[in-house]
Each structure stands twice: as C-alpha cells, then as structure tokens.
Amino acid sequence: MxxxxxxxxxxxxxxxxxxxxxxxxxxxxxxxxxxxxxxxxxxxxxxxxxxxxxxxxxxxxxxxRKEILKSVSNQLSKGTLYCTPTESEIELSKLIIGNFPSIDKVRLMNTGGEATMTAIRLARGFTKKKKIIKFEGCYHGAHDSVLVKAGSGSAHNGISVSDGGLDEVSKNTLVVEYNNIEDLEKTIRKNKDVAGVIVEPILANMGLILPEKNFLYDLRKITKENNIPLIFDEVVTGFRVAPGGAQEYFGIKPDLTTMAKALSNGFTISAVGGRKEIMDLLSPVGKVYQASTFAGNPISVSAAISSIKIITKxxxxxxxxxxxxxxxxxxxxxxxxxxxxxxxxxxxxxxxxxxxxxxxxxxxxxxxxxxxxxxxxxxxxxxxxxxxxxxxxxxxxxxxxxxxxxxxxxxxxxxxxxxxxxxxx
Ligand SMILES: Cc1ncc(COP(=O)(O)O)c(C=O)c1O
CATH class of the missing domain: 3.90.1150.10 (Aspartate Aminotransferase, domain 1)
Incomplete structure (x- = not known):
C-alpha cells in the first residue's frame, strides 16, 4: 500500500x-x-x-522562490507576530497602492474569504443598503453571503447553498448570469436595495471563463450610473495577470478590490483596498468592523513585499x-x-x-x-x-x-x- x-x-x-x-x-x-x-x-x-x-x-x-525565503527568514529572526503596527505594513500598502490606481487605502488581512467578507460589509456600510449582486459560478470564499451558486469546490461537490448557511443571509444575495449584462440591468431595476456588485473579472472558479467583450466595461458603467459600489474580486487575478491585476489588464477602475494568492506567492495574506471615502469607514475610526489577530503579520508582509519587488523587477x-x-x-x-x-x-x-x-x-x-x-x-x-x-x-x-x-x-x-x-x- x-x-x-x-x-x-x-x-x-x-x-x-x-x-x-x-x-x-x-x-x-x-x-x-x-x-x-x-x-x-x-x-x-x-x-x-x-x-x-x-x-x-x-x-x-x-x-x-529564494529571494522570498531570504526575506522571510530575515523576518523570522526578528519575531513572528507582534500585533502592533510595523513600518513594513506601510511599505507593503504603498507597493499595493502603487500597482492599483483604483486603491487609495488598503487594509491587510489573511484569507481571500475574509477580504471579500470585509469588502461586502464596507459596501453595505457605505450605501446603507442590504443586497449584494454576485454572478453565477464566481467563488468569493466560504461565507454565507457569497456561497450561493458559487464555483470551485462548491460547484464540484454540487452544493449551491450550504447546509447551515442562513436563508436570511443568502436571500440578500442576488445571483446574475456571468457575461449577461441584461440580466444585471434587470436585477438592478427590480431591486432598489443593492449595496454592491461583486465579480471575478476573469472567472477562475468554473474552469476558466473569460469576460466577453464589453462585459466589464458595461458592468462598470451601469454600477456607476446607479451609484452601486463595484467590487473586483482579484484574489486570483491580482498580480497574476498583471501587477495591477485584471483592472490593469482591462483598464477598469472598481470601487473596491480584494486580492490574496499571488500577492505573497504562498504565504497567508489578503487585502481589501479602494476609494478613500469607503475605506475610511473601517473601524476604529469608522463604524464598519473588521479585525484579526494575524492581520498584517510580519512574516506574510515580508513575503508580500519581496514578491511584489520581484514582480516589479x-x-x-x-x-x-x-x-x-x-x-x-x-x-x-x-x-x-x-x-x-x-x-x-x-x-x-x-x-x-x-x-x-x-x-x-x-x-x-x-x-x-x-x-x-x-x-x-x-x-x-x-x-x-x-x-x-x-x-x-x-x-x-x-x-x-x-x-x-x-x-x-x-x-x-x-x-x-x-x-x-x-x-x-
Ligand atoms: C476569486 C476568489 N475569491 C476568494 C477566494 C477565497 O479565498 P480563500 O480560500 O483564501 O478564503 C478564492 C479562493 O480560491 C477565489 O478564487
């Protein structure tokens, strides 16, 4: 055996x-x-x-990757977790902002799911509205608001709504067909209570599905016209398709962006970034709560700084x-x-x-x-x-x-x- x-x-x-x-x-x-x-x-x-x-x-x-291991091992010698601010968090935030022109401010966290959860909460806090629009097959992590007709393992295992998930939460998630702008327009017309639209700009969780010509441009135009924050979930595409993610690749500016994966080339870190007026709603100054013991931990931050520097070079x-x-x-x-x-x-x-x-x-x-x-x-x-x-x-x-x-x-x-x-x- x-x-x-x-x-x-x-x-x-x-x-x-x-x-x-x-x-x-x-x-x-x-x-x-x-x-x-x-x-x-x-x-x-x-x-x-x-x-x-x-x-x-x-x-x-x-x-x-040897340069990344070197900076991580250098950080290891100085400690693994402080739970106090560090200068390297500023350095990393500047590197992210430098690559993503849509981002004025960025908050670091740990997983992609945590980042999309926070982005959605921010959109709700900003608009004071409830409903979220997501697209069929897009996967944004394993939390109730987005685990509705999701891709990845949930599509693979035939779970369109998870047992144990609350109907009260998922009923506030409206699901629209990917690449179908009419479906989006109709859904927005019918629902006055839309707090945000979240999308994978390149759908990488149903196999690979590309946005059809104009889909993302129309999506940006319609959300702008209706004052609905647009969230690009770039957990896969950030730094992978271009240093500035799919938004650089397609030349579109969302209101909020989530990223993880290639941000650190294999360490646990994610980020939410976006317009200042939305990001500043995060606590403690704002009233949208987000917190984590391991957020901005120096090990992952050192890996992310090193990854972005290599990518830039x-x-x-x-x-x-x-x-x-x-x-x-x-x-x-x-x-x-x-x-x-x-x-x-x-x-x-x-x-x-x-x-x-x-x-x-x-x-x-x-x-x-x-x-x-x-x-x-x-x-x-x-x-x-x-x-x-x-x-x-x-x-x-x-x-x-x-x-x-x-x-x-x-x-x-x-x-x-x-x-x-x-x-x-
Ligand atoms: C586009 C996208 N968003 C969010 C997530 C969730 O990230 P995590 O598994 O780190 O929670 C994933 C995971 O594959 C993803 O592909």
Missing amino acids: SESKKLFNIAKKVIPSGVNSPVRYFEPYPFFTKKANGAYIWDVDNNRYIDFCNGYGALLLGHK IKNKLYSKLEKYNLLFTTALDDISTDMRIPHQINFTASMFQIFFTNKPVTDYNSSKNANAKKFQKMFRTLLKKGIFIAPSQFEVVFLSDAHTESDLNKTLDAYHAALKSVKN
Missing part, C-alpha cells in the same frame, strides 16, 4: 474527509506531499509531479513569457484534441487555462456545468500517473508559473496527449 493511502486512512479518522479544504480530495485518495521546489512537488512515495495547481494560483513565481519579461508559453501550449493542446476528434473547448488568458469536454463555447456557469466532468476526471488521473499535477476538478484552472521551463511544458504536453487518449476511449 502506498504511503499516501496509508496516511489518508489515518487522516480520515482525525480530519473530516481526511482533508482541510474540500477541493484537495480526489478519488481514490489524494497524494500526501513531502516537499516542493520551483515547478515541482513530491509526494511521500517519492513521486515527482510538475505542479500546475500552484497553490490554486498563489505560486506565480514558483515554490520556494521582472515584469517586462515575466508576463509576456507566461503568455507566450500559454499560447503555445494551448494551441498544441487544441491541435491534439482536434486530431483525436474529441469535442473540446480551451479557454485561456495570461498564465491560466482550462480544457472542457464539450462542443459548445463555455461562457458561464451552465455551459461549464454541461461539459463532461467525468472525462475531465479521467484526464486528471492519467495526468497524475504521468507526473503532472493539475487541480483535481473541472471547476478549477491550470496555472503556469515562472518556474516552469520549456522542457517542463513539453513533458506536460506528452502527458496530455496520453490523457486525451484515455478520454477518447
């Missing part, structure tokens, strides 16, 4: 379902990780995988290289799938892509759900056997990192070739 299987059998006895986050589970059992470095991750049975899960997008610069090469690799890879993948006559769609942008087994374009929740997820699972398992680790769900994304080499990508393409054969049969 493999070490992973042995550990999983023990884990199930002490950890619900054996995992600490639902998407980590896959059948028959997930591998247990021993270590990671650069583009690779090793399991406890000493199998090496090329990692395309990359901390669900966090590891833009690859595992164990190499950005001219980094983003164009990843985009080029992604284009070459997805073009080859498309050719292979077409040659094998496998009905498929490939959505890609910047350093992210996903393949869907369907002959219809994937543009929203329903079209993603209608793709053949069983075939995806089959492909996933063959890829794993061939030493390629992608996130184990159709409703996640394949993430490239700066650590991937051309040789890694060629090996990966060979593995996809075999995996697609297994899907065909």
Whole structure:
C-alpha cells in the first residue's frame, strides 16, 4: 500500500474527509506531499509531479522562490507576530497602492474569504443598503453571503447553498448570469436595495471563463450610473495577470478590490483596498468592523513585499513569457484534441487555462456545468500517473508559473496527449 493511502486512512479518522479544504480530495485518495521546489512537488512515495495547481494560483513565481525565503527568514529572526503596527505594513500598502490606481487605502488581512467578507460589509456600510449582486459560478470564499451558486469546490461537490448557511443571509444575495449584462440591468431595476456588485473579472472558479467583450466595461458603467459600489474580486487575478491585476489588464477602475494568492506567492495574506471615502469607514475610526489577530503579520508582509519587488523587477519579461508559453501550449493542446476528434473547448488568458469536454463555447456557469466532468476526471488521473499535477476538478484552472521551463511544458504536453487518449476511449 502506498504511503499516501496509508496516511489518508489515518487522516480520515482525525480530519473530516481526511482533508482541510474540500477541493484537495480526489478519488481514490489524494497524494500526501513531502516537499516542493520551483515547478515541482513530491509526494511521500517519492513521486515527482510538475505542479500546475500552484497553490490554486498563489505560486506565480514558483515554490520556494529564494529571494522570498531570504526575506522571510530575515523576518523570522526578528519575531513572528507582534500585533502592533510595523513600518513594513506601510511599505507593503504603498507597493499595493502603487500597482492599483483604483486603491487609495488598503487594509491587510489573511484569507481571500475574509477580504471579500470585509469588502461586502464596507459596501453595505457605505450605501446603507442590504443586497449584494454576485454572478453565477464566481467563488468569493466560504461565507454565507457569497456561497450561493458559487464555483470551485462548491460547484464540484454540487452544493449551491450550504447546509447551515442562513436563508436570511443568502436571500440578500442576488445571483446574475456571468457575461449577461441584461440580466444585471434587470436585477438592478427590480431591486432598489443593492449595496454592491461583486465579480471575478476573469472567472477562475468554473474552469476558466473569460469576460466577453464589453462585459466589464458595461458592468462598470451601469454600477456607476446607479451609484452601486463595484467590487473586483482579484484574489486570483491580482498580480497574476498583471501587477495591477485584471483592472490593469482591462483598464477598469472598481470601487473596491480584494486580492490574496499571488500577492505573497504562498504565504497567508489578503487585502481589501479602494476609494478613500469607503475605506475610511473601517473601524476604529469608522463604524464598519473588521479585525484579526494575524492581520498584517510580519512574516506574510515580508513575503508580500519581496514578491511584489520581484514582480516589479521582472515584469517586462515575466508576463509576456507566461503568455507566450500559454499560447503555445494551448494551441498544441487544441491541435491534439482536434486530431483525436474529441469535442473540446480551451479557454485561456495570461498564465491560466482550462480544457472542457464539450462542443459548445463555455461562457458561464451552465455551459461549464454541461461539459463532461467525468472525462475531465479521467484526464486528471492519467495526468497524475504521468507526473503532472493539475487541480483535481473541472471547476478549477491550470496555472503556469515562472518556474516552469520549456522542457517542463513539453513533458506536460506528452502527458496530455496520453490523457486525451484515455478520454477518447
Ligand atoms: C476569486 C476568489 N475569491 C476568494 C477566494 C477565497 O479565498 P480563500 O480560500 O483564501 O478564503 C478564492 C479562493 O480560491 C477565489 O478564487
């Protein structure tokens, strides 16, 4: 019996379902990780995988980036948690503000979910209204206001509203189709009590779904006309698609922004930033409450400062290289799938892509759900056997990192070739 299987059998006895986050589970059992470095991750049975899960997008610069480890270890020698303000929090805030022109002020916290929860509370506090509009399939974390027709693990496990979530909360969340501006307009017309609209500017939690031409511009225009704060959830896209996130990529200024993942390349940190008049509502001066013991902890802050400095230094090469690799890879993948006559769609942008087994374009929740997820699972398992680790769900994304080499990508393409054969049969 493999070490992973042995550990999983023990884990199930002490950890619900054996995992600490639902998407980590896959059948028959997930591998247990021993270590990671650069583009690779090793399991406890000493199998090496090329990692395309990359901390669900966090590891833009690859595992164990040496400059980041250096600044973290420097900070470790000075202490791990002070719970008092530090100069490095100012430095990090300035770096974030410098990259995101829509942000006047920023508050640091720990997880993406905490950031979206705070952004929504701020929008409600600012407008004194109740309802939130979210889009089908967008995932904004595991709290009641946004766990309604959400993507990621909740779509994978078929949970559109979680047991234990309060109807009183979720009834204040209005759900609109992604890429459907008429649906948004109709919902705003019908509801005078809208406090905010939250969106993933690139939907990376139903597989990858791109905003259609004008969708984000129209979204910005309509929310502005109706005085509704627009929240860009850039937990995945912040620093990943450009240093200034999807808002830089598309040239749009939201009122509030959330970010996490690539902000620190693998440490626990998130942020909410936005217009001064909204951000200043946060307590203690304002009356919108947000607090956390670990918020702005010096370890994560040092990692985030170092990550942004690296990104700033190499950005001219980094983003164009990843985009080029992604284009070459997805073009080859498309050719292979077409040659094998496998009905498929490939959505890609910047350093992210996903393949869907369907002959219809994937543009929203329903079209993603209608793709053949069983075939995806089959492909996933063959890829794993061939030493390629992608996130184990159709409703996640394949993430490239700066650590991937051309040789890694060629090996990966060979593995996809075999995996697609297994899907065909
Ligand atoms: C777009 C988006 N927002 C929010 C979250 C929640 O972040 P966390 O898992 O850190 O709470 C995620 C997580 O994947 C996400 O993809």
